Amino acid sequence: MKITCSTCPHLCSIDEHQVGLCKARSNQEGKIIPINYGLLTSIALDPIEKKPLMRFHPGSKILSVGSFGCNLKCQFCQNHEISMASKEKANARYVPPEDLVMAAVDLVSRNNIGIAYTYNEPLVGYEYVRDCAKLAREKGLKNVVVTNGCFLKEPMNEIMPLIDAFNIDLKGFTNEFYKKIGGDLEIVKNFIALAAESSHVEVTTLIIPDENDSVEEIENLSKFIAGVDVNMPLHISRFFPCYKMQDKNPTEVEKVYKLADIARKNLNYVYEGNC
Numbered sequence: 001m002k003i004t005c006s007t008c009p010h011l012c013s014i015d016e017h018q019v020g021l022c023k024a025r026s027n028q029e030g031k032i033i034p035i036n037y038g039l040l041t042s043i044a045l046d047p048i049e050k051k052p053l054m055r056f057h058p059g060s061k062i063l064s065v066g067s068f069g070c071n072l073k074c075q076f077c078q079n080h081e082i083s084m085a086s087k088e089k090a091n092a093r094y095v096p097p098e099d100l101v102m103a104a105v106d107l108v109s110r111n112n113i114g115i116a117y118t119y120n121e122p123l124v125g126y127e128y129v130r131d132c133a134k135l136a137r138e139k140g141l142k143n144v145v146v147t148n149g150c151f152l153k154e155p156m157n158e159i160m161p162l163i164d165a166f167n168i169d170l171k172g173f174t175n176e177f178y179k180k181i182g183g184d185l186e187i188v189k190n191f192i193a194l195a196a197e198s199s200h201v202e203v204t205t206l207i208i209p210d211e212n213d214s215v216e217e218i219e220n221l222s223k224f225i226a227g228v229d230v231n232m233p234l235h236i237s238r239f240f241p242c243y244k245m246q247d248k249n250p251t252e253v254e255k256v257y258k259l260a261d262i263a264r265k266n267l268n269y270v271y272e273g274n275c
Contacts, residue, residue, distance in 0.1 A: 001015075001016065001030065002014060002015050002027070003027045003030060003031070003032055004032075005020050005025050005032045006032075006152060006154070006155065007025060007032075007071075007123075007124065007126070007151060007152065007155050008022070008071045008124075008150055008151045008152060008187075009150065009151075009152060009183075009184045009187050010022075010071060010182070012025070014026065014027040014032065015027060016028075016029075016030070019035065019086070019087075020071075021071060021073075021182075022069045022070060022071040022121070022124040023068065023069045023070075023084075023085070023086045023087070024036040024067070024068060024069025024070075024087075024124040024125050025069075025124060025125075034124070034125035034126075034127050034128065035087055036067040036068050036069050036087065036090075036092075036124070036125045036128075037125055037127060037128045038094050038095055038096055038097070038128055039067050039068065039087070039090065039092035039093070039094055040065050040066065040067055040092055040093060040094075040095045040100075041066055041067055041068055041082045041085075041090050041091060041092045041119070041120070042064075042065065042066040042082065042119045042120075043063070043064070043065045043066075043095075044063075044064050045061050045062070045063055045064070045107060045110065045112060046061065046062060046064045046116070047060075047061060047062075048060045048061065048062050048113070048116075048144075050064075051064075051116055051118065051144060051146055051167050051202075052167060052202065052204065052235050052271070052273060053144065053165055053167055053200075053202050054202065054233055054235075054269070054271055055200070055202065055233050055269060056144075056164075056165045056200045056202070057113050057142070059111075060111055060112075060113045061107070061110060061111045061112045061113070062112060062113055062114055062115065062116045062142070062144060063100075063103065063104045063107055063112055063114070063115050063116065064115075064116040064118050064119065065095075065100065065115065065116070065117060065118070065119070066079070066082060066117075066118055066119025066120045066122070067082070067090075067092065067119075067120055067122070067125055067128070068082045068083070068085045068086070068087065068090035068092060068120055069083065069085070069120055069121060069124045069125065070083035070084065070120055070121035070124060070148070071121060071124055071148070071150060071151075071182075071183075072121070072148050072150060072171075072181050072182050072183050073181060073182045074171070074181045074243075075180075075181075075243060075244035075245050076206065076208060076239065076242060076243060076244075076245040076248075077242070077243050078242055078243070079119055079120060080242075080243045082119060082120045083119075083120040083121060097128065097131045097132040097135050098135065100115065100132055101115070101132060101135040101136050101139055101141070104136060104139075104141055105139050105141070108141075113141065113142045114136055114141035114142030114143055114144065114164070115132060115133075115136050115141060115142075115143055115144070116144040116145070116146060117129045117132075117143075117144070117145050117146070118144075118145075118146035119146075121147060121148055122145055122146070122147060123145065123147050123151050123156070123159075126151075126155060126156070126158065126159055129143075129145065129159055130158050130159045130162065133159060133162035133163065134162060137162060142164040142165070143162055143163050143164050143165075144163070144164065144165045144166070144167075145159075145163050145165075145166050145167075146166070146167045146169075147166065147167075147168055147169070147191075148168070148169045148171070148183065148188070149166075149168040149169065149170070149187075149188040149191035149192060149195075150183045150184060150187050150188050150191070151187070151191060152187070153190065153191075153194060156191070156194065160194065160195065160197075160198055160199070161198055163195070163198075163199050164199060164200065165199055165200040165201070165202070166195045166199055166200070166201045166202070167201075167202045167203070167204055167235075168188070168191065168192050168195065168201060168202075168203050168204070169203075169204050169205070169206070170188060170192065170203050170204070170205050170221060170225075171183065171188075171205070171206070171212070172185075172205070172211070172212035172217065172221075173185065173212070173217045173218075173220050173221035173224070174212070174217060177211065177212050189224060192225070192228060193228050196228050196229055196232065201228075201229075201232055202232065202233040202234070202235065203225055203232060203233070203234050203235065204234075204235040204237055204273070205218075205221060205234065205235070205236055205237065206237045206238075206239050207236060207237065207238060207239055207251045207255065207256055207259060208239045208245070208248065208251065209239065209248055209249060209251055209252075209255075213251070213255060213259065215258075215259070215262055218236075218259045218262050218263055219262055219263075219265075219266070221234075221263070222234060222262065222263035222265070222266040222267050222270075223266050225266070225267060226266040226267055230266070230267060230268055231267075231268050231269060232267070232269075233267075233269040233270070233271060234263055234267055234269070234270050234271070235270075235271045235272075235273045236256055236259050236260040236263060236270060236271070236272055236273065237256070237272075237273035237274045238250065238251045238253065238256045238272075238273065238274035238275050239251045239274075240274065253275050256272050256273075256274075256275055257272055257275070260272050
């Protein structure tokens with residue numbers, strides 16, 4: 001019997017033992033479960049600025065982990081080897097929440113402040129994020145999530161109070177662009193506003209030539225963010241050809257700086273990235 005997954009706006013109807021679009025959630029015995037729970041493909045101690053978070057404990061490090069799966073299909077994905085991978089193709093090892101949190105505690109002496117859930121789309125397996133984040137809080141650690149933000153409010157209410165900081169990808173600011181990547185602009189906008197109620201939030205927009213690089217789009221995008229919080233940092237990042245967008249040229253550096261200046265008309269903190 002098919003079961004509907006209500007984690008994100010795709011609302012996948014999944015047959016028994018099959019997986020949803022994200023490749024990380026499955027119908028097992030009539031219940032939707034995250035089959036990527038605790039299966040880590042990547043782990044590293046990163047500078048917090050790499051997330052990127054520029055105004056959240058600058059100068060610190062954070063233990064960063066990723067699994068596999070994603071609910072969007074961006075042709076410009078920089079981590080497609082894991083975000084687009086199935087369980088069978090992902091090179092992952094199981095790390096229970098208790099072990100991950102203990103590893104993070106052991107790294108406090110190396111200026112580690114907590115755990116960042118990142119690299120693939122962590123919220124397709126939000127249950128693991130939730131369980132780790134609860135334990136991390138008990139140990140005085142910070143929790144950071146790097147996400148595309150294309151998730152429904154009800155399941156996210158379970159983790160929002162546990163997360164200290166988000167970096168949210170606002171991929172563009174038109175419905176047409178989000179349709180190309182299989183997302184929903186309004187859902188992401190709502191996610192940003194919801195996250196900002198309880199957490200530090202920074203936003204990243206990757207500027208892709210002839211896709212989302214118009215002055216009008218960045219004006220509208222930055223006005224929206226300012227409507228949530230004029231002090232919310234925005235990262236305007238430069239695109240490099242990858243995955244299924246090898247035919248594109250890198251974004252011109254001048255374009256990134258120009259669009260950052262446009263955004264600064266509405267926001268107090270704008271940062272250029274990958275330049």
